[in-house]
Amino acid sequence: VYKEGNLALAKTRGDGSFGEDITIKANWIKDIRSSLGKKISHCEIRGEIYCTEENFYTISKEMEKIGLEKPTSQRNIVAGLSGRKDHVELSRHLSFQAFDLISDELKLKDEHDKFLHLKSYLFSIPDFELHKNTKTITATIDNARTFMSEGDYQIDGLVFTLNEIDLHDQLGSTAHHPRYKMAYKYRGDSKVTTISEIEWGVSRNGILTPVALVKPVELSGAEIRRVTL
Numbered sequence: 001v002y003k004e005g006n007l008a009l010a011k012t013r014g015d016g017s018f019g020e021d022i023t024i025k026a027n028w029i030k031d032i033r034s035s036l037g038k039k040i041s042h043c044e045i046r047g048e049i050y051c052t053e054e055n056f057y058t059i060s061k062e063m064e065k066i067g068l069e070k071p072t073s074q075r076n077i078v079a080g081l082s083g084r085k086d087h088v089e090l091s092r093h094l095s096f097q098a099f100d101l102i103s104d105e106l107k108l109k110d111e112h113d114k115f116l117h118l119k120s121y122l123f124s125i126p127d128f129e130l131h132k133n134t135k136t137i138t139a140t141i142d143n144a145r146t147f148m149s150e151g152d153y154q155i156d157g158l159v160f161t162l163n164e165i166d167l168h169d170q171l172g173s174t175a176h177h178p179r180y181k182m183a184y185k186y187r188g189d190s191k192v193t194t195i196s197e198i199e200w201g202v203s204r205n206g207i208l209t210p211v212a213l214v215k216p217v218e219l220s221g222a223e224i225r226r227v228t229l
Contacts, residue, residue, distance in 0.1 A: 031096035043103035157185030
């Protein structure tokens with residue numbers, strides 16, 4: 001969140017209503033700008049914090065050097081560092097891409113316009129393409145599948161969004177997701193393991209959830225020991 005052009009607050013998505021304040025860590029991430037200058041006064045920028053493969057190895061070495069437990073995967077390192085109360089300087093090895101811009105100061109007509117504004121504010125943005133037929137959509141899906149195995153950071157799919165922002169307002173959102181976006185995800189890794197025990201967890205809303213303790217197995221570079229059932 002930017003006020004008077006300066007970064008005022010950074011927080012995680014959390015449960016969709018309440019997130020964790022990570023402003024101190026965000027100030028260490030070079031891709032999160034501390035000031036937007038005079039380009040815009042008040043706005044909210046939404047995006048994703050991630051870790052490149054190269055930076056993951058750098059973080060791993062640094063954490064071992066200062067006596068911390070070595071991280072197990074790129075997928076877990078961002079959540080791990082975001083939740084830490086100490087060694088916030090490790091966040092300097094993380095990256096950020098912006099994908100949404102919310103402001104009463106702008107009259108954005110479509111998603112393409114939104115990305116151009118984010119780029120003008122010097123944010124790193126995801127690759128995006130305006131599709132007009134299924135042929136280009138198929139090519140993008142194939143390219144993303146290649147990136148999953150050869151890219152320098154991890155993705156699990158794509159997001160397709162209706163370009164016209166007027167349609168966003170008309171369609172609205174469910175409690176889970178906006179109706180004007182569609183996630184396209186690839187089938188993840190799967191392996192067979194053995195359940196050794198089942199624990200019951202209670203959420204803040206009083207919902208009981210069974211959690212299986214399983215024989216450790218590696219998936220997508222992460223060691224899995226607990227599985228929500």
